Amino acid sequence: MVRRIAWFLALAGAVPFLVATAALFVSDASSVRVPAIAALVTYSAVILSFLGGIEWGLAIRDETGNETTRVAALGLSVVPSLAAWAVLWLPSPHWQVGAALAIFVAVWGADQWMASRGLLPVWFIDLRTAVSAVVAAILAIALVGL
Numbered sequence: 001m002v003r004r005i006a007w008f009l010a011l012a013g014a015v016p017f018l019v020a021t022a023a024l025f026v027s028d029a030s031s032v033r034v035p036a037i038a039a040l041v042t043y044s045a046v047i048l049s050f051l052g053g054i055e056w057g058l059a060i061r062d063e064t065g066n067e068t069t070r071v072a073a074l075g076l077s078v079v080p081s082l083a084a085w086a087v088l089w090l091p092s093p094h095w096q097v098g099a100a101l102a103i104f105v106a107v108w109g110a111d112q113w114m115a116s117r118g119l120l121p122v123w124f125i126d127l128r129t130a131v132s133a134v135v136a137a138i139l140a141i142a143l144v145g146l
Contacts (some may be wrong), residue, residue, distance in 0.1 A: 003123055010131045016043050024145035037093045041141055044100035047135075054078030060118050069088035069117040076110045081110050093146050101139040108132040111121040 023036035055077035059070050071123065083103045090096045108128060116123045 003127075006124075007127055010127055011134075012117075012132050013047065014131055014138065017135055017142075021138050021142040021145065024142060036098075037146070041087065041093065041096045042141075043141070044097070044104075045087055048084035048087075048100065048103055048107065049081040051111075052077050052084075055080070055110065055114065058114065061119075065114075065117050065119045069114075069119060073110075073114050073117075073119050076114070078109050079110070094143065097139055097142050097146060101136055101143065104132055104135055104139065141144065 014029070014078040019039065020036045023032055025041075026032060026081035055073060058064065059077050060072075064070070080103065083106075084100070087096050087099045087103065090099055111125060111128050112121060112133070114120045120128075
């Protein structure tokens with residue numbers, strides 16, 4: 001049951017990316033595009049911070065991995081939040097969306113590393129891979145629409 005709900009929530013979490021990106025293609029009016037870009041960038045930052053929190057929570061579990069890998073994972077877990085915050089300060093939407101896209105891919109890579117060391121369950125990596133691919137594709141499309 002938990003896995004099904006996690007899949008549902010993760011896929012539902014991709015919907016705001018899709019809606020904001022679709023808005024970029026619906027209208028050239030700044031009254032549509034500016035809020036859509038703001039929504040896309042800020043939501044990216046929020047979700048990246050959320051992903052870092054997941055990594056933190058998994059890294060502190062004594063039942064998984066060894067202490068060395070958990071310490072490394074703990075260090076990695078703060079990077080998404082800091083990087084997401086930095087995205088908000090970038091000078092243009094192109095830079096912001098492009099950087100968010102790159103960070104999503106990097107966080108997925110960090111999750112792969114954590115999984116290879118026994119810190120993440122296989123089903124979670126399957127979920128992260130699928131949803132990360134969807135979000136990365138949507139952000140790439142958004143870059144085209146900027």
